[in-house]
Amino acid sequence: MKVLYSKIKELVPDLTANPREVAEVLTMIGMMVDGFRELEYMGQKDYLLSLETRNRVDCWSLWGVARELAAYYNLKTKIPNPLETRVAKELHIVVGAREAVRRIRAVEISGLKNQKSPQWLAQFLAIYEMKSLNLLVDLSNYVMIVTGYASHLIDKDKLQGNLTWQINKQQRVINTLDGSELKLNNGELLIVDDENVVALAGLVGTQVASISEESSNVVLEMAVYDSTLIKKNSRQLNVVTEAGNRLAKEMDAQSLALAFDHLLDLIINEAGGEVLSQCDYYPAPRVMGVISFDPKSPSRFAGIEIGEAKAMEILLALRCQVVVDAEQWLVTVPSDRGDLTMAEDLIEEVIRMNRYDSIPSDQLPALPVTRDLTKPLYYLKDDLRIILAARGFDEVLSQPLVDQQSNEQANYLPWQAIVTQNSVNEEFPVLRLGLITSLVAQCTNWLKKNIEPVRIFEIGKVFGKEAGKYQESEHLALLMMMPTGAKALVQLQQELAVVMGQIGLVDLNYQLLKKAPALANHHSAYLISADGEELGVIYKLAEVELGMIYVAELDLEKVVEIVARNKQVAVCELTQKLVVLDANLELASRQKLQEKLVEIKKEIGLDYLWGLVVSDVYKLDKNYRYTVRVSYQGLGDQDAKTLHDKLFN
């Protein structure tokens, strides 16, 4: 909302604050001034303030802003209070769409002398970036800025029969006032006469009965509609107008009468004419509820003392009616303050008018101790970042919305990709199933820019759908780039082992991936598992043009679960030397070996097992011979040998 300082002065005559002070006060009490411009209006220096009014539809008007300032400074406003126009003859209108209409006031005026607007009006509208058309239309626009209420003037001589408010039930095209064609579908609120559409109600008029300088007999209507319907019509038809912006908010139907009579007064005064008939369709007049208010509550919420006298002064200045009833006050708010419905709304009113800068802000509060709700996954991720950086990996972040191809190339999860329905970025329609493609893209970009060596990681969420349910999980991905010809998959495997070991996950198992992602060299692609759960993948990229790229990705949510259920304790008090014994195992595969080792570890038990490593592998005809070296602790030579023989023979 833009506010001309001189107009505010007219509405609050006793206001002495200069424009800068007014801007500061409006900002502090809830309407941030984000624009301040010096200009000239009617030959005088003036100021235009741009306000952010957000939920305060009453302040989308000079009257509303003037009331705020008057309340803050506890001054009186000089808002016009015209006599309601009373003529006996009823203007006949038909309201078919009763659910959509809150109130309509309309009059028929004849004998008007429409003409060009006077300078004060044309200049005023120019400040608001509105083109001056003719006196009647300009007055309608002027009153919209002053009061907040949009109105509509219709050339009576061009009308065919009565005006009807109805919901559109057919596809049709209308020509709006600005000359553009608008295709209507179904469900729009229309104003029609017996033959034509006169207006898309609340949004824009048509050319059917538009006002020209020749118009002398007019129907003036001002209405408040169901704001949701106006908003819906505006969005669906992409029609954005000043009127529509206002009527898409919950405007006060009660206060419409004052705005209407003010406009009518101006029209009669400026263009002459005689009111022939009128109507006021207002089936359910607004009744303001009474809010029970504890006068001590502003102090409680603010954390400083705000006396009852001050609270009362503020509420009265805000035009509330207050009845003191024991410890509670019964407060009735003015009808144009539909945003005030509960005690907390009034608490805010009192505190904001008392200004937030009356509350000390430089004291760190001693808040009570509360329990820690932080989940282990957070600490895990925090630690991983530090560990990975210490291992020489740079962190990168990428966007979770990606293109379809990226997802397909690197996916190894049994999840379906999640597609967004309405993203305006058509090139990124799906949520990522993994992080590896983003790392590869990052690597490629760095190489193009001569940045080497590339060792990067990302921790972030991946998304998918499984069995009809939306899944999301926190993943870690690593990328290590090596010169062409390098064979460094085992190097990445070792990095992974070190990093995971630091957070308490040992015994990572690897087996060749049955179905490797398209990006991978499928001969060098392995599934990573631990404690019987599949955690992720490690592989070499098939593409070698840039160099040898090695990647790994792990599900951290699974990692944190395994770490939690398999707490590792490495510290022990060593009282005798270790007994180290070798044994051979002939097994069909690495997988079988891993299963066997798990079994052996269980049988030895943590009390006697120091360590177990595979020291040699030898390929036999059908099987492999693995040499396993077991270090026993807490056992003498003979006991260790007995146990060893029992396990391996």
Place this chain on the structure above:
Amino acid sequence: MQEQIIEQLKADLKTATVELLPLLWQKYFGKTGLVTVALKELNALSIEEKRAKGPALQAMNAEAREIFLGYQESLAASEREKSLLNEKEGLGTELVKLGHLHPLSVTIKQLNDLFQSLGFSIAEEREIETDEFCFQRLNVPADHPARDMQDTIYIEEPNILLRTQTSSIEARVLAGYKPPFKVVSPGKAYRNEKVNKSNHFIFHQYQGFVVLPETNLKDLFGIFTYLFRHMYGDEVVIRYRNKYYPEVEPGVGPDMQCFNCHGKGCAVCKNVGWIEMGGAGMIHPRVLAMAGLDPKQCMGFAFGLGLDRWVMAKYKITDIRTLLGGNLAYKADQHESII
């Protein structure tokens, strides 16, 4: 005789190697060695002769051993030096690859560390949200004007969406835990905006909320000022003004005095002297009630900050796409402390 032995020993040692030393030892000090034999000859002499010749022979024995052992020691030292020389290693000049954290992670970590030092928990939550937790439970019903402010990316319109604000974490925690609690929650949020240099459909927020039997705006302002002084220094000037947000009441707009013009007005602050730093306020009683809490029994405050602009200003990044794209890089020999 004794002098001859000493001279002969010296002559032998001149050409001796480590390998020859044991043989020389035998030659002089073995059972039939020259020194041993000379000493043994004393046994055949009378007491008077022993008294006359004995001291000289003993002195010769001591001198010979000292010469031998001295030489052996110097030879060992010389050999060790040769060995060390053979094993010598120099220092390299190759640059060590340092790892770096993303500036968003660094900033979030600094904030998390600060709030954890104040006893706050850290909460993270799902990014695919329901309409209920992203809007309704935050007092933003279907037709509320606040929905005009944010265009939502839908997965299944109207109920499944990508969260538009990290306030949804507040709704989840309120629904899942019994107060009292003090929580901060960093995270991504999504808006349906075209990507360009200044706008992105993903941005990062830092949310905080506290629910206690009693708290107030003074507590909120105190926490916020502490936060900003921590991040920007004690000279920072903060103001708190009334601002509408549906999930809080009273609502607060915290502004920082423009660091560029110090409040006078410039291009950085769009000529208003202040820079908006997020939103805050007392948690709306409807938000508490929708979580099954009695607003008469507990109160809370909440705040939210946008991190992207903050990080961009700190690291002099001019294109918002850099934060989540390929153009962010780290100087190999520079390192910001991450601990």
